[in-house]
Amino acid sequence: MRLVILGGGESGVGTAILGKKKGYDVFLSDFGMIKENYKEVLTLNGIKWEESKHTESKILNADVVMKSPGIPDKVEIVKKLKALSIPVISEIEFASQFTNAITIGITGSNGKTTTTMLTYHLLKSGGLNVGLAGNIGKSFAWQVADENYDVYVLELSSFQLDGIINYKPHIAIITNISPDHLDRYEYKYEKYINSKFRITKNQTADDYLIYDADDQEIKNWLLNNKTNAQLIPFSLLDKHEKGGFLNQNTMELYINEEEFTMDTKSIALEGKHNMKNAMAAASVAQLMRIRKQTIRESLSNFQGVEHRLEKVLKIQNVLYVNDSKATNVNATFFALDSMNTPTVWIVGGVDKGNDYSELMPLVREKVKAIICLGVDNKKIIDAFGNVVDVMVEVGSMNDAVRTALHLTEKGDTVLLSPACASFDLFENYEDRGRQFKQAVRNL
Known part of the structure; x- marks a missing residue:
């Protein structure tokens, strides 16, 4: 062969x-x-x-x-x-035929990495022999060749899912769906949505699909298409008989006829979107029979993901936050939504066909100044030029951070959340995030 x-x-x-x-x-x-x-x-x-x-x-x-x-x-x-x-x-399709391990596949436009890392953390803390692969770290195929894990937690992009024929995860998660990578899908949103749902196409009645029941695109797809998997929704808005929801300050899960509850104040990750990521990961832990006390401890001591709403430093009572992983508008929406103080926002890069209008209410409410960090900032300037008092264009990360220093006062936050890809000025989003952190440390 x-x-x-x-x-x-x-x-x-x-x-x-x-x-x-x-x-x-x-x-x-x-x-x-x-x-x-x-x-x-x-x-x-x-x-x-x-x-x-x-x-x-x-x-x-x-x-x-x-x-x-x-x-x-x-x-x-x-x-x-x-x-x-x-x-x-795809690599996932090729490697999956050579392992008997249970796989947990996680996809979505945003929150994939955090949910994947959190799920891995919960299962590892629960004593399972578990590997982490997909879009993260050492490749799945390489690990199947060299390691002998019983379970893999896989972060799966739409591109990886496009190349599957027979692969099926025992537990699939779709965190959410918003427009991203449309350049690869002939600018047809429904093609991208269908690509995400390939994660469940081979699942059987013995498998599970965990999904965000507040997400309109996911709801529409499930209304009009069939999956054989058992459905486990999570929601911040509605109570479901099965799955996860929020009851004031308590996260509640009902899975396998068992109840799991936790005070949201003791969950390490902040922001509404992270509450959803926590519900998704905890649902997997419940399905995999991890002890409730272990799930609670793990949710409260999780460190978060580098470049995703990562608190870098507080200087003269101004907090600097690295959200370089926000490469689309929806990710930046979550970031701005979780800001509780006046914010200087560093934005820009390679635009993948962004529509900035959904950010407008948050920018009006929370952003005092915008720093454009990109080769071509016209679209951002057109969108927000009349909304904020101060708008500055810069050509390097050092200039962006120094400019931010002059625009802030005590109690403010400086947020790098670009809403764009990084390839105009940086190698990748990691390089962009590291340059930001270095520039902050040099202040």
């Missing part, structure tokens, strides 16, 4: 290692450059690879192709593979 891998990043190299171990004839091809450490791993494992090109004669003879999630379907080589009816799958 010939396995060809497109993309020499974390998921590509992990798949190559697993494929080699399972006796495939493996070839890896990357149209860009492969990082040195990955080249070493491939060479050490005797895996053939190429970079800066796709040699068709070595690719179109594949029995199966694993495509990295970053490569769109419209790339020529992918079109040619599909025309030849060669299966093009």
